[in-house]
Amino acid sequence: MRVLIQVRPTVDVVAAVADPAIHITAAEVLGAQSDVAIDHSYAPVAVPGYRHGSPEPYSLAPEHATVLVRGEIADADLTTAVPRLTESAPITGVFADPIIEGVLTCGDTGPVGNWNDVGNLLHTTEFAAAGLTGKSVALAIVDTGINAALVEKVRGGSITIDAQRGWNPAGVTGKPGQFPVDHGSMCAFDALIAAPQATLLDFAVLRSTRRGGSTMDGLLSDALAGYAQLRTVLTDQPAASRALVVSNSWGSFSPQWDFPVGNPGNYSDNPSHPFNVIVGSLEAAGADILFAAGNCGRDCPDSRCAYQDRPIGGANSLGGVLTIGGVDTTNTRVGYSSQGPGRLTDRKPDVCTYTHFLGSTAFGAGTPDTGTSAATPVAAGVVAAIRSQWPATVVSPAQLRDILRRTAIRRGSTPFDYDYGFGVLDTAAVLAELRKVAVRA
Numbered sequence: 351m352r353v354l355i356q357v358r359p360t361v362d363v364v365a366a367v368a369d370p371a372i373h374i375t376a377a378e379v380l381g382a383q384s385d386v387a388i389d390h391s392y393a394p395v396a397v398p399g400y401r402h403g404s405p406e407p408y409s410l411a412p413e414h415a416t417v418l419v420r421g422e423i424a425d426a427d428l429t430t431a432v433p434r435l436t437e438s439a440p441i442t443g444v445f446a447d448p449i450i451e452g453v454l455t456c457g458d459t460g461p462v463g464n465w466n467d468v469g470n471l472l473h474t475t476e477f478a479a480a481g482l483t484g485k486s487v488a489l490a491i492v493d494t495g496i497n498a499a500l501v502e503k504v505r506g507g508s509i510t511i512d513a514q515r516g517w518n519p520a521g522v523t524g525k526p527g528q529f530p531v532d533h534g535s536m537c538a539f540d541a542l543i544a545a546p547q548a549t550l551l552d553f554a555v556l557r558s559t560r561r562g563g564s565t566m567d568g569l570l571s572d573a574l575a576g577y578a579q580l581r582t583v584l585t586d587q588p589a590a591s592r593a594l595v596v597s598n599s600w601g602s603f604s605p606q607w608d609f610p611v612g613n614p615g616n617y618s619d620n621p622s623h624p625f626n627v628i629v630g631s632l633e634a635a636g637a638d639i640l641f642a643a644g645n646c647g648r649d650c651p652d653s654r655c656a657y658q659d660r661p662i663g664g665a666n667s668l669g670g671v672l673t674i675g676g677v678d679t680t681n682t683r684v685g686y687s688s689q690g691p692g693r694l695t696d697r698k699p700d701v702c703t704y705t706h707f708l709g710s711t712a713f714g715a716g717t718p719d720t721g722t723s724a725a726t727p728v729a730a731g732v733v734a735a736i737r738s739q740w741p742a743t744v745v746s747p748a749q750l751r752d753i754l755r756r757t758a759i760r761r762g763s764t765p766f767d768y769d770y771g772f773g774v775l776d777t778a779a780v781l782a783e784l785r786k787v788a789v790r791a
Contacts, residue, residue, distance in 0.1 A: 351425055353615065354418050354571055354624055355386065355435065356397070356443035361412035368396040368410055370582060376419040380440070385423065385431035391520050392420040392571060395578045397624045398631040408631035416442060418624050420571045432615065445615040445623050447571045448607035450600050451654070452494065452533040452556055452723060461708035461718035463679030465543055468704045468728060471679060472544050473777045477735050480781065484545025484734040487593045488515065490580060491727065492573065493600065495529025495554035496538040504711055509542060511550045517579045519558040519572035526552035531712050536719050537599050537727040539710035544731035544777070545738075548595075551583065556600060570602070570617065570625050577628045584637050593737035594637040597730035599723035601644050601666045604656035618663035619693045626665055626694070633670040636742035638750065640730045641666040642722035643675045643699040649685030660693050667692030672733075672751050673771070676705035676725040681759065681774050687722055690768035699771040700751065701758045703729045732777055740784055753783050 358364075359379055366372045367379065379394045399414030401407050409415065423431050423444075432444045469475075477483070501509055516526030529535075529552070538550055558572040584594045602608065602617065609615040617623045621630075633639050645652040646661035655661055666673055676687040684706055692698030702725065709719040718724075736750065745753070757780050758773030766772050 351428060352420070352422050352447040352569060352571070353386065354445045354447045354574070355380065355421055355441060356445065356624060357417045357419065357440050358442050359417060359440055364396060364412040364415050364417055367394045367417045368412070368415065379417050380419050383435065383438075385427065385435050386421040389420040389422070393520065393575065394419050395575050397628050400627060400630075408634050418571075418574065420447060443614060446607070446609045446617045447569055448602045448617055450556070450570055450573060450602055452600050459706070461706060461716070463707045465540070465707055465709040467679045468707050468709070469543050471704060472728070472732060473781070474544050476781065477544065477777065480739075482735040482738045482781075484548030484731065485738050486591075487545065487548050487595065487734045487737045488512070488551055488583060489541055489545060489548040489730060489734045490551040490553050490583075490594065490596045491534055491537050491541065492553040492555050492576060492596060492598050493534035493537050494532040494556040495524055495534045496527050496550060496552045497529055497531045497535040498527035500531045500535050500712065501539045501542070501710065504539060504709075505542065509538075509550065510547070511552055515583050516552040517576055518554050519575065522554055522557040524554060524557065529554055529557070533599070533712070533723065536710040536712040536724060537597060539712070540719055540724050541597055541727035541731040541734070543728060545734035548731065548734045553580070574625045574628055577625070577632055580637065581628075581632055581635065584632065584635055590741065590743055592636045592742045595730050595734045595737060596632070596637055596639045597727045598639070598641045598665070599721070599726045601642060602664055603652070603654045606656065621668070621694055623664070626668060629665045629668060630670050633747050636747065638733045638737070638742070638747045639671045640726050640733065641671050641673050642726040643673050644688035645686040645721050646688045647684070647686045648689065651686060660691060661688045662690060662698045663693035667694040667698050669695040670747070672701070672729065672754065673699040674722055674726040674729045675699035675702035675769075675771055676722045677702045677770075677774055678706045679704055681761065683761070683769050690771070697766055697771070701729070701754055701771050701773060701775050703732070703775040729775060732775060732780075736780070736784065740787070745784070745787060753780055753787075757783050
């Protein structure tokens with residue numbers, strides 16, 4: 351099994367790992383270990399320490415942070431090797447590094463509306479008139495990479511990709527905005543419906559592959575390394591105008607890729623897994639993070655869904671992220687949109703927005719943009735548009751999530767249900783509420 355090994359080396363080593371100007375190897379962090387084959391191609395990553403009760407709970411100070419390296423333990427040796435490793439003084443934990451995949455749909459029906467219909471439902475004309483276009487806002491598409499030429503062709507105009515702040519996992523070749531047409535291009539197109547002037551950051555995490563894997567076969571460790579890079583993107587921004595939106599249309603589909611629930615190394619149900627910690631720390635620093643609910647809805651589950659119940663797990667179910675379900679342009683939940691409760695937070699998904707419409711044509715002319723994979727960047731575009739005028743220092747990510755939930759269009763008789771969450775995103779109501787916030791500010 352692929353694993354992430356959490357190490358607490360000396361403060362000098364932690365400081366060196368956290369400094370992007372210093373190159374330090376896994377061997378320098380961990381030394382030789384007979385129980386694990388260390389992946390020396392994976393650069394060590396510093397993860398903030400979490401301090402319960404502190405007003406600033408996430409700390410990258412060398413005395414608080416830890417370092418992660420990646421390795422592999424033979425499946426037959428797991429029960430004996432993991433305890434031996436965790437008895438070693440510098441090692442503080444061994445965690446699952448599950449495969450992550452793009453959230454594709456099993457839906458076989460044709461498109462329901464098109465991207466112009468989605469724009470109308472999102473009131474993008476009203477947003478643009480108010481100056482809410484995503485201008486100067488960084489919007490990271492964490493996926494298979496973007497093909498800018500396709501997006502520009504279908505949109506009929508140029509888009510902005512910041513190549514300097516894009517990122518590839520080790521071993522992945524390709525330049526930001528120049529990847530083959532795939533899932534990431536669909537996500538980029540859909541994000542720009544509401545935020546046409548946003549600056550896209552191309553994070554081609556799902557291009558990483560394991561031996562024998564497919565092109566959609568990323569590893570959580572690569573997403574973790576990408577999030578460490580995103581933290582630098584965020585902290586390099588002036589605090590007063592800080593705005594980073596992160597769209598994630600992927601998740602882990604099978605408990606067989608994970609340690610069992612209850613094992614300290616588990617990902618799906620463990621808020622202390624390093625990836626869940628680093629996502630929480632990025633949100634606490636001011637980023638808006640959106641994750642797809644997934645396509646494991648009981649009416650039409652994706653064939654890969656292997657969780658018997660509660661399929662929204664890991665980071666997709668964190669309280670600090672906005673978890674997005676899918677509806678079609680009639681405001682009706684699509685059958686494959688995963689229902690809650692979430693594994694880490696009961697009330698998931700948070701809200702739904704639009705999917706299954708004719709948009710990017712990334713998968714062929716006449717083929718809809720589908721899944722909560724499409725709904726998530728649609729919502730991320732709305733958030734990026736809002737950040738044009740309300741940076742995180744004025745409306746925090748937590749406050750914005752609260753507004754999006756409170757103003758959502760209810761689809762049932764209760765304030766919340768596991769099908770729609772708090773309802774369907776209502777951008778007109780959100781804008782009205784934000785204007786009240788601005789008056790109060």
